[in-house]
Amino acid sequence: MSLCPPFVSINNLSKSIILLSPLSSLSLLSHPKNKGFRERARDLHYQTMGLQRLRAQEIETNSTEKEVIDENEERIEKRSSRDRCCDEPTRELQSNDDAMESSAEEAYAAWTVKHPSALISFDQMMSIAKKKLVVVFLDYDGTLSPIVDDPDRAFMSDSMRSAVNKVAQYFPTCIISGRRRDKVYEFVKLTNVYYVGSHGMDIMAPVKPVDEIDSALHEQATKEKGNEGVLFQPAEEYLPMIEEVYFELEDKTKEIQGVLVENNKFCISVHFRRVDEEDWSVLENQVMDIVKNYPALLITRGLKVIEIRPSIKWDKGRALEYLLEILGFKNNDETLPIYIGDDRTDEDAFKVLQRRGQGYPIIVSSVPKDTEASYSLRDPSEVMCFLLRLFRWKRVSS
Numbered sequence: 051m052s053l054c055p056p057f058v059s060i061n062n063l064s065k066s067i068i069l070l071s072p073l074s075s076l077s078l079l080s081h082p083k084n085k086g087f088r089e090r091a092r093d094l095h096y097q098t099m100g101l102q103r104l105r106a107q108e109i110e111t112n113s114t115e116k117e118v119i120d121e122n123e124e125r126i127e128k129r130s131s132r133d134r135c136c137d138e139p140t141r142e143l144q145s146n147d148d149a150m151e152s153s154a155e156e157a158y159a160a161w162t163v164k165h166p167s168a169l170i171s172f173d174q175m176m177s178i179a180k181k182k183l184v185v186v187f188l189d190y191d192g193t194l195s196p197i198v199d200d201p202d203r204a205f206m207s208d209s210m211r212s213a214v215n216k217v218a219q220y221f222p223t224c225i226i227s228g229r230r231r232d233k234v235y236e237f238v239k240l241t242n243v244y245y246v247g248s249h250g251m252d253i254m255a256p257v258k259p260v261d262e263i264d265s266a267l268h269e270q271a272t273k274e275k276g277n278e279g280v281l282f283q284p285a286e287e288y289l290p291m292i293e294e295v296y297f298e299l300e301d302k303t304k305e306i307q308g309v310l311v312e313n314n315k316f317c318i319s320v321h322f323r324r325v326d327e328e329d330w331s332v333l334e335n336q337v338m339d340i341v342k343n344y345p346a347l348l349i350t351r352g353l354k355v356i357e358i359r360p361s362i363k364w365d366k367g368r369a370l371e372y373l374l375e376i377l378g379f380k381n382n383d384e385t386l387p388i389y390i391g392d393d394r395t396d397e398d399a400f401k402v403l404q405r406r407g408q409g410y411p412i413i414v415s416s417v418p419k420d421t422e423a424s425y426s427l428r429d430p431s432e433v434m435c436f437l438l439r440l441f442r443w444k445r446v447s448s
């Protein structure tokens with residue numbers, strides 16, 4: 051049985067090909083203008099679901115006992131997410147919200163023409179991957195865990211952890227986060243992935259990551275840092291300054307209700323998700339007033355967060371390139387990096403892949419967004435489905 055949501059491709063809509071996710075397909079179908087193809091598309095939708103079930107049954111029949119147990123465990127772990135995915139097409143839309151939801155979904159469907167769903171496009175994407183070395187890069191917040199009000203409670207589900215673990219059994223897998231590296235490890239708790247914190251400024255790569263490794267850079271770093279791992283911190287000298295600014299920010303903003311200042315080691319996040327909207331500009335001015343005294347630092351923005359970081363030419367994109375190098379994946383033609391992320395800082399990594407003409411940049415977003423990514427996934431539950439498909443694809447093809 052497939053754990054991935056039932057996706058539908060509908061041809062010939064206004065003489066173009068439109069790729070729809072379950073919710074977008076339902077909303078488009080619900081739109082009065084689209085009544086003409088509603089029944090046909092719904093049939094196609096259920097056919098697709100049936101086909102997926104059949105394929106999965108075939109896989110199970112051919113599986114060893116252990117694999118069947120694994121499949122069952124995954125199915126149980128994934129049930130809540132799958133049920134949500136499967137429930138969406140049958141959900142009754144409330145009449146008052148129909149028009150708004152429908153037009154939002156139409157806009158999303160139009161956006162996915164340029165940034166198609168990585169689930170719908172999976173087979174086509176992987177058709178070139180058989181002879182390549184797939185390397186997986188994952189953002190954390192908004193990608194592996196849902197966005198929540200309290201950053202300290204952005205936990206990863208056990209089913210997501212299991213999916214990442216499975217992918218990491220087959221492919222080198224790196225998690226690149228804006229958070230401090232040890233915090234990401236606390237959330238993820240997997241020992242078979244590489245962790246990068248502080249938006250790429252805190253990299254820990256293992257000493258012998260892959261069999262064929264042959265990198266002078268890696269050898270050098272190993273000699274310098276010992277055998278525990280290769281630590282690369284290009285902003286090391288900024289640490290005292292970041293500490294100082296962190297305490298200053300904490301102190302000066304403490305009067306504003308709901309502010310959270312997070313120390314991410316080489317950068318600082320000032321969260322205003324729980325701040326009253328009318329205090330946002332006050333907070334922003336306070337932050338700017340402090341940071342203007344530190345010309346070596348710069349301010350960037352994320353999801354309801356102001357971030358302060360060293361103004362060095364280093365970001366998630368540079369970290370991705372560094373990791374490819376240090377892991378020994380130098381050859382563009384043989385390597386297929388997949389980068390999945392949801393935030394502005396992930397765009398730096400998307401740009402690198404576009405510039406190299408290599409791999410798949412995938413944005414996680416349920417609304418249309420300006421992005422350098424080529425593909426999209428709606429939310430962390432779709433990310434999990436994608437990871438599980440990747441795992442199964444490798445298991446079947448190897």
Ligand SMILES: O=P(O)(O)OC[C@H]1O[C@H](O[C@H]2O[C@H](CO)[C@@H](O)[C@H](O)[C@H]2O)[C@H](O)[C@@H](O)[C@@H]1O
Pocket residue numbers: 189190191192196197198199200201204226227228229312314319321323352353354355357393395
């Ligand atoms: O690179 P990432 O792993 O995506 O980290 C980016 C920032 O993520 C966190 O903040 C965001 O998620 C929080 C929890 O869901 C949410 O409350 C907040 O509004 C978001 O901005 C993290 O707390 C930051 O330190 C990261 O820089």
